[in-house]
Amino acid sequence: MTGSSRRSSFVLKGAIGIGRLPATVTPATDPAAFSMTGARWSFDDVTLVDCVQTAFTSAITLVPDAGPDTVTAAFVRSGDFTVHHAGRQLRFLEGSVAYFTGEAEVRVASTVDTHLTIVSIPRTRLTEQNVVLANTFGSFAYSTARRSPILSFLSALIDIVQNHSIPAEPTASVVAQLVGALFLEDENYHLRANQHDLGLRAQAESLIALGSADTSFRAHSLATQLDISLRQLEKNFVSTSVGTTPTDAIRDRRIMMAMLGMQSPAENHRTSAEVAEQAGFSSVRELGRALKNAYGLTVKEVLLSQIADSTLTSGRQQQRAAE
Numbered sequence: 001m002t003g004s005s006r007r008s009s010f011v012l013k014g015a016i017g018i019g020r021l022p023a024t025v026t027p028a029t030d031p032a033a034f035s036m037t038g039a040r041w042s043f044d045d046v047t048l049v050d051c052v053q054t055a056f057t058s059a060i061t062l063v064p065d066a067g068p069d070t071v072t073a074a075f076v077r078s079g080d081f082t083v084h085h086a087g088r089q090l091r092f093l094e095g096s097v098a099y100f101t102g103e104a105e106v107r108v109a110s111t112v113d114t115h116l117t118i119v120s121i122p123r124t125r126l127t128e129q130n131v132v133l134a135n136t137f138g139s140f141a142y143s144t145a146r147r148s149p150i151l152s153f154l155s156a157l158i159d160i161v162q163n164h165s166i167p168a169e170p171t172a173s174v175v176a177q178l179v180g181a182l183f184l185e186d187e188n189y190h191l192r193a194n195q196h197d198l199g200l201r202a203q204a205e206s207l208i209a210l211g212s213a214d215t216s217f218r219a220h221s222l223a224t225q226l227d228i229s230l231r232q233l234e235k236n237f238v239s240t241s242v243g244t245t246p247t248d249a250i251r252d253r254r255i256m257m258a259m260l261g262m263q264s265p266a267e268n269h270r271t272s273a274e275v276a277e278q279a280g281f282s283s284v285r286e287l288g289r290a291l292k293n294a295y296g297l298t299v300k301e302v303l304l305s306q307i308a309d310s311t312l313t314s315g316r317q318q319q320r321a322a323e
Contacts, residue, residue, distance in 0.1 A: 004165045007042050010051075012036040028320040040163055043172040045125075049118040050158055055111050070102040071133065072120040073140075073179055075151055079114030083107070085137045097182070104136035117154055123174045127179035143198045144186040147205040149253065150178040156260050166263040168297045174259060177262065185240075199310040201240040204233065205249070212253040213280045219246035255290050262299070272299050 012020055015031045038051025080093045080106050084107040085100075092098050100106060101123070126133070145151075153174070160166065211217040223233040223246075233246050258279035261270060270278070276287040276299075288299045 003168050004040050004043060004215060005161055005171065007039060007041050007161060007165070009039045010037065012297040021092040021317075025123075039158075039162070041158075043168040044173065045122050046172040046175050047118075048118040048154065048157070048175070049120075051118070052115045054108070054113050056109070069123045070120050071123050071126055071179075072100055072102070072118060073099075073182065074098045075145075075154070077115035077117055079110060079112045081108055081110035081114055083137065084109070088137075090139055092139065095146060096142060097140045097271075098138070099140065099183075106137055110302075115156075117151070119150075119154065119175060119179060121179055124294060125176040126180050126183065129177065129184070131180050131183045133183075136140055140182060140186045143202060144182065147198075148178070148185065149205070149209070149256065150175075150180050150182055152209070153256055153260075155180060160260060160263055168256070170259065170297060171263070173295060174256065193220040197236055199241045200228075200236050203235070204246065207249055208246075208253050212250050213278060214280045215277070215280055217250065217280060219250065222246055222250070249279075251290055252294075254287075257296055258291070260288055 012018070013035050015034075018031060018034055022037070034054055034056065034068075036051060037054040038049060062299050074092075075097050076092050076094050078094050080091060082089060082091045083098060085104065090098070120162060123133075132318045157171070157175075203226060204222060207222055211221065219233065220230050223230045226233065228236075230246075237244055237246055237249070258275050258281065261275040261279060262272070272287070276282075276284045279287065281287040281290065284299060291297050291299060
C-alpha cells in the first residue's frame, strides 16, 4: 500500500517572510506589505501547491523541492505575472499555464496579487508517457489549457484534501497523467490542429463535463449535441489529441469523478454503487473494469486504502489529543 497525502501550510508576511523564501525576492511595494499564503500537499513524488501572493519580483522560481529532474506546471487562477528566461519574456494572464524544469533559471515579476496552483512531478513520469521536453521553460497554448480537465480536477482535489489525508495513489498517477496529457495535447496543437478543430474539441470537452454523469451519455449523444456525425466527431478527436477517442474522453472523465467520490471525507461517505452512479457508470462492475484498465486497481482496493488511511489519520489525531 502506498503512503498518504501530506499537507503543510505556510504564511509568509513582511520582511521576515521574504527572508524565509528560497529565492531572492523584491516586493513591488513596501516589504512590510508582502504576503504569500497557501498550502502544499505531497502525494508520494507528486507535489501540489496552492498559494496567493502579493506583487513581487523573484530571481528564481518559488516552487519548493523542485529538483533538476522535476517538471512544474503553474496555473494562473487570478492575477498575472511575467517570466523572463534566456532573453525571452512571456506574460501569463488568468487561465494560462506556464511550465519549467527544475534546472530552469527564471525571473518572475508580478504587479498584482496572484493566485497560483502549481504541480510538480518527476520527469520520469512524463517520459513514461512519451513526453519529451525540448525546452526548460515554456507555455501551453491557451486553448489547450482551457479544454484540459486538469484544473477542474485539481480544484476538486484541493477541496477534498484541505482537511483530510487521502491515499497518495492512485491520486499521484492521475495528476501525472493529466499533466502528461497537457503536454501531448499542446504538442499536437502546434503540429496538427487548426482553429476550427480546436473550437469543436473545446465544445466537446465542455459537453462531456456536463453530460458524463448521465449513464446514457455516449459518443453518439455527444455527436448529436454538436450536430455532427459520429464519424466527424471521431475524426476531430484524431486531429486534436494523441490516441484519444470520444469514448475514451467520456470514460476518463467518469473515472476522474469516481476517484474523487471515493476519496471524499468520511462524513460524506458514499457507497461504491452511489459513486459509480453519480460518476456516470451504469454499475459498480463497469466502474471496476474502467479502474482496472486505467490504474490496475479494483474499487475495493481504492475504498480499503481510503478506510485504512482514515483510520490511521484518526489514530494520530487521538494520539495528539492524548498528549
